[in-house]
Amino acid sequence: MKVGIDLGTTYSTVAKYDRTSSKAEVVNNSFGKELTPSVICFLENNEIMIGEDAKDMQAGGVGIIAASFKRGMGDNSFTVEANGKVYTAEELSGMLLKQLISDAEAQLKEKITEVVITVPAYFNDFQRTATIRAGESCGVKVIKIINEPTAAAISYGYNHTTNKTVMVYDLGGGTFDTTIVKINKGNIQVIGTDGDHILGGKDWDAAIVKYVCEQFVDEFGVDPRDNESAKNELIVAAENYKRVLTKTGSVPIQVKYDGNVGKYTLTREQFDTKTQFLLNATKDVCLKLLSDLNMQWSELDEILLVGGSTRMPQISEFLEKLSGIKVVSHEDTDLAVAKGAAITSELYCSNNTGLREAQITDVTAHSLGALSVSIDGKKYINEIMIKRNSKVPTTCKKSFKISEGNMTDKIEVYTLQGESKVPLDCYVLAKVVITGFFNNGNGATIDIGYTYDENGVVQVSAYQDGEQLEVNSEELPEDISWMNDVPGSMPSDVPISKNIVICVDLSRSMKISLDDVKTSIKDFINSVADENTKFGLVGFGDKVKILKDMTPDTNNIIDSLEELKVNILGRGTDGSPLGTAQMMLSGKTGAKMVIVLTDGIWGKRDFAVSEAIALKNARIATVAIGFADADTSFLRQIATVEEGAMFTTLDGMGTTFSTIATAINSGSMGMRESSEERPRIKN
Numbered sequence: 001m002k003v004g005i006d007l008g009t010t011y012s013t014v015a016k017y018d019r020t021s022s023k024a025e026v027v028n029n030s031f032g033k034e035l036t037p038s039v040i041c042f043l044e045n046n047e048i049m050i051g052e053d054a055k056d057m058q059a060g061g062v063g064i065i066a067a068s069f070k071r072g073m074g075d076n077s078f079t080v081e082a083n084g085k086v087y088t089a090e091e092l093s094g095m096l097l098k099q100l101i102s103d104a105e106a107q108l109k110e111k112i113t114e115v116v117i118t119v120p121a122y123f124n125d126f127q128r129t130a131t132i133r134a135g136e137s138c139g140v141k142v143i144k145i146i147n148e149p150t151a152a153a154i155s156y157g158y159n160h161t162t163n164k165t166v167m168v169y170d171l172g173g174g175t176f177d178t179t180i181v182k183i184n185k186g187n188i189q190v191i192g193t194d195g196d197h198i199l200g201g202k203d204w205d206a207a208i209v210k211y212v213c214e215q216f217v218d219e220f221g222v223d224p225r226d227n228e229s230a231k232n233e234l235i236v237a238a239e240n241y242k243r244v245l246t247k248t249g250s251v252p253i254q255v256k257y258d259g260n261v262g263k264y265t266l267t268r269e270q271f272d273t274k275t276q277f278l279l280n281a282t283k284d285v286c287l288k289l290l291s292d293l294n295m296q297w298s299e300l301d302e303i304l305l306v307g308g309s310t311r312m313p314q315i316s317e318f319l320e321k322l323s324g325i326k327v328v329s330h331e332d333t334d335l336a337v338a339k340g341a342a343i344t345s346e347l348y349c350s351n352n353t354g355l356r357e358a359q360i361t362d363v364t365a366h367s368l369g370a371l372s373v374s375i376d377g378k379k380y381i382n383e384i385m386i387k388r389n390s391k392v393p394t395t396c397k398k399s400f401k402i403s404e405g406n407m408t409d410k411i412e413v414y415t416l417q418g419e420s421k422v423p424l425d426c427y428v429l430a431k432v433v434i435t436g437f438f439n440n441g442n443g444a445t446i447d448i449g450y451t452y453d454e455n456g457v458v459q460v461s462a463y464q465d466g467e468q469l470e471v472n473s474e475e476l477p478e479d480i481s482w483m484n485d486v487p488g489s490m491p492s493d494v495p496i497s498k499n500i501v502i503c504v505d506l507s508r509s510m511k512i513s514l515d516d517v518k519t520s521i522k523d524f525i526n527s528v529a530d531e532n533t534k535f536g537l538v539g540f541g542d543k544v545k546i547l548k549d550m551t552p553d554t555n556n557i558i559d560s561l562e563e564l565k566v567n568i569l570g571r572g573t574d575g576s577p578l579g580t581a582q583m584m585l586s587g588k589t590g591a592k593m594v595i596v597l598t599d600g601i602w603g604k605r606d607f608a609v610s611e612a613i614a615l616k617n618a619r620i621a622t623v624a625i626g627f628a629d630a631d632t633s634f635l636r637q638i639a640t641v642e643e644g645a646m647f648t649t650l651d652g653m654g655t656t657f658s659t660i661a662t663a664i665n666s667g668s669m670g671m672r673e674s675s676e677e678r679p680r681i682k683n
């Protein structure tokens with residue numbers, strides 16, 4: 001027997017797939033309830049209560065309570081001590097899972113041997129593996145870990161026959177997640193996910209507390225928030241006021257503190273105004289996701305609401321106004337995730353019936369990188385190998401050349417999860433050691449594979465001449481602060497000089513404001529300029545014109561931006577922007593880069609692509625920035641580095657430029673001076 005389990009922060013649910021009805025059904029707990037509180041209570045007499053009983057104890061203030069331990073998954077510093085024993089979040093989750101499973105077995109009168117467990121999409125590698133281990137500690141096989149929003153989309157869409165693109169908007173108690181999914185005849189394809197993991201219903205509660213306390217302070221000159229227990233009481237009460245406002249237009253509020261009694265009324269309208277900034281915060285996440293995926297609202301068919309907080313009427317009103325598209329609430333907001341997990345358990349078993357055609361593809365919420373040394377040798381960086389929102393499973397292989405004269409027989413790889421170039425801003429996942437390769441000091445090459453498996457769990461593999469090498473995990477060193485230091489063994493300390501040519505498409509098909517282009521370029525120049533950097537500016541359309549030849553003078557290059565006008569090319573010459581840029585860069589020392597801003601509508605494309613290859617061979621990095629309608633495959637061919645093709649809208653241009661600036665300043669972005677193969681992993 002197999003089931004799906006929504007292992008929630010506050011409540012957990014078990015569901016199974018029923019082949020007769022072709023539906024997922026919730027399996028009630030031993031109290032006949034669909035939801036089991038994710039709470040464990042340790043009594044003084046060593047008795048342990050889990051779920052409903054534990055929640056009762058919590059309300060009565062009895063025993064030691066472990067709750068919300070999901071937040072501590074994968075974090076060894078999160079522990080609960082009870083009766084002389086220390087429990088990690090993983091162990092607590094294991095205990096809860098055991099209870100959920102045995103309750104379900106009693107209900108189903110069958111042994112459960114396999115489970116699918118859901119996790120938040122943003123769960124990192126530590127949290128996912130901890131969840132798998134918690135499941136396995138119950139003696140069941142964890143067939144799969146699946147992302148909660150994906151599970152919600154599955155339970156919503158697996159029997160939809162029409163094609164739909166849906167944004168799942170999941171606002172829970174403490175987290176917000178948004179995921180875009182394509183549903184096509186039972187195939188569920190996740191195309192991107194993002195979230196804010198400290199934004200949730202609790203912030204709406206806090207807004208009520210703030211509103212009430214401010215009035216209380218005005219009236220009585222004392223603040224209930226100064227007293228820990230008065231504050232906690234108010235927070236709990238605020239959640240109830242909030243629920244009342246979901247049903248009715250206003251709620252009376254009474255606050256007693258320090259001998260004073262304040263009486264207030266909160267209308268839904270006031271509540272909505274006071275919490276507008278929180279809605280806006282969710283909007284920012286949605287817009288960022290759309291822009292990362294190069295999508296518009298109009299490409300979505302629906303927004304699907306899940307999570308308890310989406311019951312607030314303000315949510316759907318806001319989203320409808322914002323997006324102009326249909327907002328639907330999941331018919332069973334609280335059970336959708338468990339049901340999706342149950343359907344998944346059917347899908348992933350060998351003899352599934354009826355669902356055979358269905359397929360699920362998911363993406364990773366975090367980029368996966370390796371610790372590398374920046375090209376100027378000055379710092380350690382996170383060299384991203386697999387970008388966020390890549391489809392899983394996926395593997396990225398990179399060759400790593402051991403420098404000549406280096407006779408090492410082992411390579412250490414540190415894997416990092418996160419978006420920052422700064423290693424310690426990311427999760428340092430693991431240290432793996434690769435051994436057993438041939439190296440006689442003549443520059444051996446090792447291929448390293450970075451993988452996200454089906455569960456979003458990270459694996460590292462290594463090969464030499466196609467043969468798999470031994471890869472062993474080692475305990476991460478206690479102190480990894482050296483990742484902030486200057487890499488010890490790296491050679492040159494001299495600052496690398498940079499040469500950057502900016503080519504701007506001035507043809508009439510460019511439907512963007514040149515003023516905005518100028519501002520973005522100016523900001524960009526200011527953020528990368530230093531005494532070792534030279535800039536040049538080229539305008540192109542059917543002709544090409546060098547508007548400023550290479551100059552280290554920042555003011556000079558910025559002044560030349562005024563030359564960016566649509567009609568300036570009349571006096572230009574025939575030729576191509578890339579060829580012109582290469583000419584401008586020839587003979588220059590240091591790293592070289594060309595940035596092309598275009599709508600991608602070029603006349604001589606094949607020629608441009610062959611020129612781009614010439615740039616690459618000359619070790620000139622090319623970044624292509626395309627606007628909304630830009631031909632993405634063309635830009636990819638132009639760009640020399642994988643991350644060098646960027647698509648943006650007018651609004652996003654500033655961000656795109658600052659991304660490049662950050663990348664240049666951190667020494668990545670494929671600006672190379674030496675010929676050594678990167679990443680230079682610590683060895």
Ligand code: ADP
Nearest residue numbers: 009010172173174201202243246307308309311
């Ligand atoms: P999680 O998945 O984070 O455990 P849920 O999806 O169960 O959370 O959502 C819990 C949140 O939903 C809490 O902040 C709770 O206050 C809020 N919530 C539940 N019901 C309502 C309601 N009727 N009106 C407003 N908020 C609600």
Ligand code: MG
Nearest residue numbers: 008148172307
């Ligand atoms: Mg949830």
